[in-house]
Amino acid sequence: MSAGFQRKNLCVAFAGFHIESVSFLPAFATLADFERGALRGTDIVESLRGTNTVIGGFIDVLEQNTIDMLPIVHAALGAVGPASDEAVHHYATEIAAGVRDNCDRLDGVLLFLHGACWAPSYSDPERYILREVRAALGPDKPLMVAFDYHGNVDAATLENVDAAFAYRKSPHTDTGHTGERAANCMVRTLNGEIKPVWAIAKPGVLVPSIFSATALAPLADIIAAAADLEQSRPDIIDVTVMAGFSYADAHNTGFSVLAVANANQTSAQAVADEVSSSIWAERHALYRPTPVYEVSEAIDHVMKQIAITPPTGKPYILLEHADRMNDSTYILAALLDRGVQSASVPFLWDPAAAAKALDAGAGSTVELSLGGHSSEKAGPVLKVNARILWVGKKEFRISGSYMHGMPVDLGVTAVLDVNGISISVVSYPAFGVDGDPFYLFGQRPEDFNIIVLRSKTHFRDFYEPVAQEILIVDTPDYGPANLLQLPYVHLDTASVYPFFEGDKQQR
Numbered sequence: 024m025s026a027g028f029q030r031k032n033l034c035v036a037f038a039g040f041h042i043e044s045v046s047f048l049p050a051f052a053t054l055a056d057f058e059r060g061a062l063r064g065t066d067i068v069e070s071l072r073g074t075n076t077v078i079g080g081f082i083d084v085l086e087q088n089t090i091d092m093l094p095i096v097h098a099a100l101g102a103v104g105p106a107s108d109e110a111v112h113h114y115a116t117e118i119a120a121g122v123r124d125n126c127d128r129l130d131g132v133l134l135f136l137h138g139a140c141w142a143p144s145y146s147d148p149e150r151y152i153l154r155e156v157r158a159a160l161g162p163d164k165p166l167m168v169a170f171d172y173h174g175n176v177d178a179a180t181l182e183n184v185d186a187a188f189a190y191r192k193s194p195h196t197d198t199g200h201t202g203e204r205a206a207n208c209m210v211r212t213l214n215g216e217i218k219p220v221w222a223i224a225k226p227g228v229l230v231p232s233i234f235s236a237t238a239l240a241p242l243a244d245i246i247a248a249a250a251d252l253e254q255s256r257p258d259i260i261d262v263t264v265m266a267g268f269s270y271a272d273a274h275n276t277g278f279s280v281l282a283v284a285n286a287n288q289t290s291a292q293a294v295a296d297e298v299s300s301s302i303w304a305e306r307h308a309l310y311r312p313t314p315v316y317e318v319s320e321a322i323d324h325v326m327k328q329i330a331i332t333p334p335t336g337k338p339y340i341l342l343e344h345a346d347r348m349n350d351s352t353y354i355l356a357a358l359l360d361r362g363v364q365s366a367s368v369p370f371l372w373d374p375a376a377a378a379k380a381l382d383a384g385a386g387s388t389v390e391l392s393l394g395g396h397s398s399e400k401a402g403p404v405l406k407v408n409a410r411i412l413w414v415g416k417k418e419f420r421i422s423g424s425y426m427h428g429m430p431v432d433l434g435v436t437a438v439l440d441v442n443g444i445s446i447s448v449v450s451y452p453a454f455g456v457d458g459d460p461f462y463l464f465g466q467r468p469e470d471f472n473i474i475v476l477r478s479k480t481h482f483r484d485f486y487e488p489v490a491q492e493i494l495i496v497d498t499p500d501y502g503p504a505n506l507l508q509l510p511y512v513h514l515d516t517a518s519v520y521p522f523f524e525g526d527k528q529q530r
């Protein structure tokens with residue numbers, strides 16, 4: 024409690040709604056799917072304080088500045104299919120109601136949204152949510168938003184915000200920092216230090232997610248140049264390059280550059296345009312900076328290398344990156360077919376197989392139909408005899424740098440041995456991006472010659488130092504490296520690279 028004169032603390036509401044939608048996938052993320060991990064009120068603060076998450080960053084800054092917090096709701100899924108209309112409507116309504124009901128005591132609102140949500144009846148769900156919240160908040164109080172680096176946004180998405188930010192790194196190791204950037208802008212605005220204005224530029228470029236890793240050249244150089252512009256111009260508060268998410272088919276899919284300036288919109292636009300021009304200029308190299316392997320080609324390469332140089336505790340990583348649901352089986356089928364041993368396939372999503380393993384119990388051998396269920400593109404359903412090494416419910420907090428400290432519920436989980444290949448089967452989709460899929464079960468990544476991962480960029484922070492080699496393997500699933508294969512309907516492909524090759528005016 025403050026002594027002396029009485030001054031009401033400032034009060035900021037916050038909320039989060041997060042999903043990265045592969046719009047081509049047939050299964051929808053329902054309200055029930057979101058609700059399984061949804062948090063409300065003070066539970067949000069208790070669960071996410073001190074975590075490397077956007078909301079964790081909001082909380083840090085607001086608490087440091089003795090600003091009262093009104094946490095409304097936090098509902099987050101990862102990279103899955105479209106959201107149901109019901110889910111989008113529900114959370115937009117709930118967040119707006121939380122703001123409206125407390126409007127008199129609120130000074131501002133911070134939101135955490137992904138930017139690549141897709142739902143059948145909402146052409147831009149994030150725009151819709153921001154519009155609902157603005158209507159509840161009124162026209163004058165600041166509304167600021169932090170997006171994922173893979174969000175697809177345009178000027179219309181941002182029409183109701185005072186400032187917008189996004190992660191600058193992929194792997195997203197700066198999620199907490201992104202929340203801090205947005206919250207600090209809010210605090211400085213409420214203190215009257217700055218008057219933020221924003222600009223956006225879209226170069227009209229798409230890249231496969233695998234090549235949105237921010238350490239890859241030339242993307243790393245473009246991001247460094249954006250940081251230099253932010254540092255060198257006193258009126259620029261923040262610049263973010265957003266790669267967008269090419270597997271969400273929307274009118275605004277693709278790269279964006281956000282700039283936030285202090286009162287000078289012309290300056291913000293100039294910076295955004297400059298960075299956007301460099302993305303267009305480098306479009307070819309951004310789209311294909313490193314080689315992509317076919318399944319048999321990748322396994323041939325690895326087996327040859329292992330034969331020449333016996334493994335030294337540094338596994339080869341085969342990246343089945345086109346898999347968006349963690350259940351595709353193209354590489355596993357080929358490994359089994361060729362009798363490869365000492366391989367690990369962590370976090371394969373298959374609730375039915377996990378349930379059957381639970382019924383059978385640890386130590387038994389059971390026939391399972393494994394993987395390949397999420398769509399017709401997820402690869403063959405594999406009939407295997409699996410020895411069950413461990414089975415049970417599994418929850419944990421992330422130990423790696425990406426989303427450090429976040430709670431994860433895998434549901435019923437089974438660790439299987441199938442002809443010398445270790446497979447962990449989970450009931451809720453989860454990405455293997457660090458050592459957790461091994462440590463949870465008394466294993467270590469270095470125990471295996473080959474590890475099959477499905478992450479796009481987040482695995483790099485942990486696995487680049489420990490891997491012998493990382494091979495990007497393209498499979499015919501819904502997140503391919505070749506974007507020309509995808510059946511876009513909403514995106515105007517005539518105006519964006521790689522569909523449109525030639526010179527054109529920047530949009």
Ligand SMILES: [Zn+2]
Pocket residue numbers: 171172173195
């Ligand atoms: Zn992302």
